[in-house]
Amino acid sequence: MKSGHTINKIICGWPAYLSLAGLALWALACLSLLFGNPGDLAFYGYWLLLAGMIGLAVRHIRAPP
């Protein structure tokens, strides 16, 4: 029951988690700037963040007032 609730929460909260994952990749990219080349981390972070933010926006607009 409890694990089902958690899974449900993760599924419902995917836009926020996607955005956080994107932000985490950006954080790694940002730190690696201090030591060298961040490679493609910023690129993948950007798309995760964009997808997550679009998801959040759609969910916010569709939410009842």
Next chain:
Amino acid sequence: MLGEKTRDPSLHAFLFATALVILVYLPLLFPLLDGKLAFTYADFTTFTGYESAKTRNMYTYYTFVDGFQVEAFNRAFLMEGISLFSEILKLSDSQTQSILILACLLLGSFGIYRLTGTFLREEDRPAAVLFLVPFYFLNMWSIDRIIHIWIWFTYAIFPLFVSIGLSYISERKPSLLVSYSLMFGFFGMIPHSFIYLFLVHLFLAFFCLLSWKNLKNTLVFAFFPLLIYILLNLPPLSLFLSAKVAYPVTVTMFSLEFLSEHGELINVLTFSNNWWPQVAAEKILENRILRFSSFAIIMGAFAAFLLGYGKIGPREKTLALLSLLFVLGFIFIAQGTNNGLLKAFFDTLDDGQLQFVALFRESGRIALMIPVFLVLAVLASANGLGERRRRLFFSAMLFLVLLHVLSSPIFEYVGTIYSATEVPEEYHALDTEISKEYKTIWLKPPAAPKILSSYRYAWNKEKAFGSMTGGMGSTYSNCSVISMVAGGNASRELFHALNIKYLVERTDIWGASGFDINYSWFECRKLEYLTVCENKDETEPFLIYPPDANITPGSLNETPAGPAVVNGFSRINPTLWYVNVSASGPFLLSFAEVYNPLWEARVYVGGEKKETVQPIKLFETSNGYLINTTGDMEVELRYAPQDMFEAAMTVPLITLLLCISYLGYSIVGRDVR
């Protein structure tokens, strides 16, 4: 009194942060103390004289004739007003520019202060102001864009523009909408600024729709400012409609790729995406502290939103979400052809369709839109962080801004590159001595070294060669005949026909060499920097030829005199000349002014208009008119679109008067109530 002051720390923070920013911008304000100082760096150039405004206008609009760019006299409403304003107040253009820089700094800073009052509780405002004001004005994008000062003015006032827009959305006072619209009309007068302000307006219109959920009111908000914009800018807009005046630069896929240099995603995220940095690129691209702190500031805005997502109100959530989506959108565009999707889109466009992206050709410039949306996102999200985390957040951001400012080359930009400087006296002397009734050809050196892809002035190597002399005299556009003149191969008669009185060798360019012009009828004098050669022959702007003469640059010395004589002429302004002619038969009138089909000859006899004649092209570059009227006549040479431009001038003036009267009335009415 003292107790009252100490109870207002946010005002103190605003004053402190603004003073700090002004201190950094101080080298751009020095002309206020010394009117002899001028801005001379590349495009960021001012020079004395009413007609020098034309030079600035030419960066905005051109006329194209047969695919070639030619001179157009576009009297843009407020741009030329700068020189007019300088004339009336007896200020130099640089002083007026400094006043505008200071005014825009103060307005923008006040806008941020006002925005913090909209979103934050009083105790949180000082920290927010201390972080946001320096961030907004001292970041690399802001400092770099000073080079295109009209775009920077628009950037500087974004926060106030947004703040007034948001106030209208929440209070619905018409006076706020009028103020907002006036800002739109004034600061959006050049095409780039219009697009930037339009994007901010689009953002607010979206927000309006989502907040009010009322289409009718949203449409009023969306279209009223556009209407005021059109009315205030009707004169230049009328040129677009009437005179084939177009944006100056044609775009190709190659130019889009070239101008996307340094536009990779990681460079956009680190404020390092300038395709033409004014310092060695390594100072930015290999600056680890600058890049780390810049990226961290952008991340900070997203982190504040995501961490406080559940705890902010729906209105703030809408605003923050929309702001961050706009930020991501601008990051997408700013990469230019480095962005695979954008490049694939450009590839689908043909040459004609590519021109629609002309204003975005330097795609990195759009990054200038990002800071104002970061400011909005931070302010709308901050309340969701909780008190302790909010303080920690603002402290961390303040630290990052400090790192960004101290590690970036902004002090070099402001203090050395863009700073106002003394200009050798000979430029001022030539500006008054070279009559605009004659033509001047400016000769660039065949060889001269460059620094950071720019020629430098011999009298100040730190200043990139700009258009400072463009306002002196008047000249012809480049064509093969002018190349012949500049190459030393033109005949004496051609100089006469084209009314070329001066050749100026640009020996003021650092390291210039290889000039070998040697016309025997010119007398050259080396000034301290420039070399001025004066044509000892008398030249005139008007000549008469037989109507059937076959005139080419090579046949000039055999051309017989025409059946008419010029009795006198006068130049009223760059768009209007009068010439008195007595003719015994049809004749060809040569008018030594840059060829443009829009230059009309209107022939009057005894005050009655007899005919209007369109020009034919003479010597590839000047105008000729086949006139059939005989007897004593007055010919008016007029750049025709100027008529519509001047007629349309009454519209912005009436609009401005009405708007200001309404604002005055609403302020007085409020005080009475």
